[in-house]
Amino acid sequence: MPLVAAAVCPHPPLLVPEVAGAAAKELDDLRAACDLAVRRLLATAPDAVVLLGVGPVTGPIQSPATGSLQPWGVDLDVPLVPGQPDRGAVLPLSLTIGVWLLSRHAPLAPLTNDRATPAAVTAMQVTADAGPAEVAALAAEVATAGDRVALLVLGDGSACRGQQAPGYDDQRALPYDMGVAAALAEADVDALRDLDPGVSAQLKVAGRAAWQVLADAARAGGGGWRGELLHESAPYGVAYFVASWERM
Numbered sequence: 001m002p003l004v005a006a007a008v009c010p011h012p013p014l015l016v017p018e019v020a021g022a023a024a025k026e027l028d029d030l031r032a033a034c035d036l037a038v039r040r041l042l043a044t045a046p047d048a049v050v051l052l053g054v055g056p057v058t059g060p061i062q063s064p065a066t067g068s069l070q071p072w073g074v075d076l077d078v079p080l081v082p083g084q085p086d087r088g089a090v091l092p093l094s095l096t097i098g099v100w101l102l103s104r105h106a107p108l109a110p111l112t113n114d115r116a117t118p119a120a121v122t123a124m125q126v127t128a129d130a131g132p133a134e135v136a137a138l139a140a141e142v143a144t145a146g147d148r149v150a151l152l153v154l155g156d157g158s159a160c161r162g163q164q165a166p167g168y169d170d171q172r173a174l175p176y177d178m179g180v181a182a183a184l185a186e187a188d189v190d191a192l193r194d195l196d197p198g199v200s201a202q203l204k205v206a207g208r209a210a211w212q213v214l215a216d217a218a219r220a221g222g223g224g225w226r227g228e229l230l231h232e233s234a235p236y237g238v239a240y241f242v243a244s245w246e247r248m
Contacts, residue, residue: 002143003221004247005044006151006214007037008184010240011053011097011206013072026235033231033242038105040244041150048120048146049102051080052210053094053154055125058134060141064088065123067096078103080123094154094206095123102152120146129197130209139216153214155207157239165237167204176203177232177239180211184243187227189215207241214245224248 015031017024041049055061064084068091069076078099080091091099102121122145126138142151157177160170167173176199183191192215200208218225224247231242 002145002147002149003151003217004046004148005041006153006218006245007041008153008155008207008211008214008241008243008245009034009037009098009101010156010242011094011154012156012236012238012240013069013093013097015097016069016074016076016100018074018076019069019072030231030233030240030242034101035104037230037242037244038101038152040246041152042105042119044148044150044246046119046146046148046150048122048148049150049152050142050145051095051098051102051121051123051152051154052142052213053092053098053125054128054206054210055092055094056127058126058130058138059124061089061091061095061123061125063122065091067091067093067099069096081121091123092125094210095125098123098152098154119150126209126213128206128209129201130212131197135209135212136216139213139220142213142217143220151214151217153207153210155210157205157207157234157241159204159206159238161234161239162237167237170203172199173203173239176200176205177234180207180239181229181232181241184211184241185227185229187218187225187245189219189225218245
């Protein structure tokens with residue numbers, strides 16, 4: 001049973017206070033919920049932490065790799081592994097935010113054994129339009145990352161919640177997001193696996209494929225799961241969810 005815990009967080013650049021500037025306080029509650037989810041993830045004492053989010057291709061990203069917030073006006077780089085020898089591969093936005101969230105808790109990283117070795121951190125990406133076979137294959141790779149794997153999943157919900165939303169207003173967005181929120185709260189792997197890729201794309205959902213990798217990995221590990229929804233909001237017309245999953 002390699003997957004022992006999971007956390008789900010969104011990946012808006014505005015989560016980073018330096019990017020948000022004067023608007024940083026608007027996302028204080030979201031940021032605090034993400035911090036809680038990551039703390040819970042690390043508290044399960046994994047020997048491997050896998051960051052998973054949408055990217056241009058599906059598969060693992062080899063270390064070294066670095067994310068950058070320069071496209072959002074901030075001269076800030078976040079290396080996948082602290083002290084890595086060079087910049088290496090470029091992390092997509094989802095994993096850049098994931099590394100940034102994890103780095104806020106580096107001093108809290110659990111020790112995996114008596115040798116006081118911090119949990120290994122790896123990154124995987126999945127395309128936004130990934131189908132069931134692609135999702136299942138990546139979920140199987142997650143299971144090989146370690147004996148006790150903790151999965152940090154990065155993904156936003158619909159971007160169609162209101163006339164000011166990036167995808168404008170779509171009446172299907174709220175019911176869709178409510179379904180995702182319920183699935184994350186209940187650790188309902190079947191509901192996540194049933195999310196329609198076509199509808200998800202129409203609603204500009206960035207997290208669908210990553211959530212389905214989580215669902216497949218949780219199912220493959222067997223046993224029961226306990227979920228808790230720590231945050232749900234759509235402050236800029238984009239749905240943000242924060243959730244914590246642990247084995248029962």
